[in-house]
Amino acid sequence: xxxxxxxxxxIDGNFTGETPSVFEVxxxxxxxxxxxxxxxxxxxxxxxxxxxxxxxxxxxxLRLDSKIIILxxxxxxxxxxxxxxxxxxxxxxxxxxxVEYSLDxxxxxxxxxxxxxxxxxVEELILQNKKGYIELEKSLEPLYGQISILGNEGTKVIxxxxxxxxxxxxxxxxxxxxxxxxxxxxxxxxxxxxKPTPGLKQTINxxxxxxxxx
Numbered sequence: 001x002x003x004x005x006x007x008x009x010x011i012d013g014n015f016t017g018e019t020p021s022v023f024e025v026x027x028x029x030x031x032x033x034x035x036x037x038x039x040x041x042x043x044x045x046x047x048x049x050x051x052x053x054x055x056x057x058x059x060x061x062l063r064l065d066s067k068i069i070i071l072x073x074x075x076x077x078x079x080x081x082x083x084x085x086x087x088x089x090x091x092x093x094x095x096x097x098x099v100e101y102s103l104d105x106x107x108x109x110x111x112x113x114x115x116x117x118x119x120x121x122v123e124e125l126i127l128q129n130k131k132g133y134i135e136l137e138k139s140l141e142p143l144y145g146q147i148s149i150l151g152n153e154g155t156k157v158i159x160x161x162x163x164x165x166x167x168x169x170x171x172x173x174x175x176x177x178x179x180x181x182x183x184x185x186x187x188x189x190x191x192x193x194x195k196p197t198p199g200l201k202q203t204i205n206x207x208x209x210x211x212x213x214x
Contacts, residue, residue: 002059007036019059032056038064038123065094066119067133070103072140077107092133097121103136109176110140144172145196151206155184167206172196184208 001020009016009023010033016023019034027050034042039061046054070079072089079086081101086093095101097119106112117136119125126132148170149157155167158181164171167182173196182190187208196202 001057002034002036002042002061004036004039004061007034007039007061009034034059034061036061038121040064063097064122066097066122066125068093068095068117068119069133069135070105071135071137072105072107073137074107074110074140077105077110077140080104080106095119105138105140107140109174110142113138113140143175143198145175145198146170146172146201147194147196148201148203149180149206150203151182152184152187152208155182155187155206155208157182180204182206182208186210 005019007019009019009021011023011025011030013031013033025046025048027048030046030048032042032044032046040063042059042061044056048054070089070091070093072079075089077089079089079091081093081095081103083102083104089105098121100116100118103115103117104112105114115138119134120128122132125134149167151167153167157164157167157169157171159173159178173194175196175198177193177195180192180194182192187210190206190208192204194202194204
């Protein structure tokens with residue numbers, strides 16, 4: 001028998017009937033296959049002995065996997081499902097439906113996110129959106145640290161090749177490793193590495209040097 005019932009039974013690829021039922025099989029090594037729409041095919045090798053009954057009990061068929069596409073803003077965030085790392089977003093996964101999964105998403109400079117989800121069966125997915133998959137999109141909250149920059153007035157402050165302003169100034173930067181470049185006409189450019197920390201105010205004192213002083 002099988003759960004669900006009315007699954008098609010094949011012996012060595014030949015259709016034999018539907019579950020539940022009793023079948024007579026020729027002695028020898030045989031391959032039993034059980035198939036039903038919406039479920040994964042089941043296969044098992046059997047060693048059939050003449051005049052000897054074999055009870056396989058109830059065979060539980062598993063639903064076909066459902067597809068989910070996990071999107072994040074920003075992308076390239078780490079995705080863990082049930083505490084197992086799956087990869088970086090955007091991510092496409094095939095998972096067993098009707099099971100509740102825990103979802104954890106993280107990315108440096110952003111607040112980690114935890115959630116849970118359960119996928120419907122394939123047939124329901126197709127009825128819902130005709131795509132046969134679900135898109136799950138999550139936005140991560142950025143974490144910033146405040147940076148105060150003091151020193152030679154009028155010095156240009158550049159972050160990621162973009163001018164942010166001029167010394168003296170304050171700015172909020174994403175809490176990841178940042179490279180700051182300082183430029184002022186007649187002085188040698190400087191570069192500093194800093195990691196902003198949420199909730200912590202940091203101060204950078206810049207002393208620009210002329211080519212003669214360098």
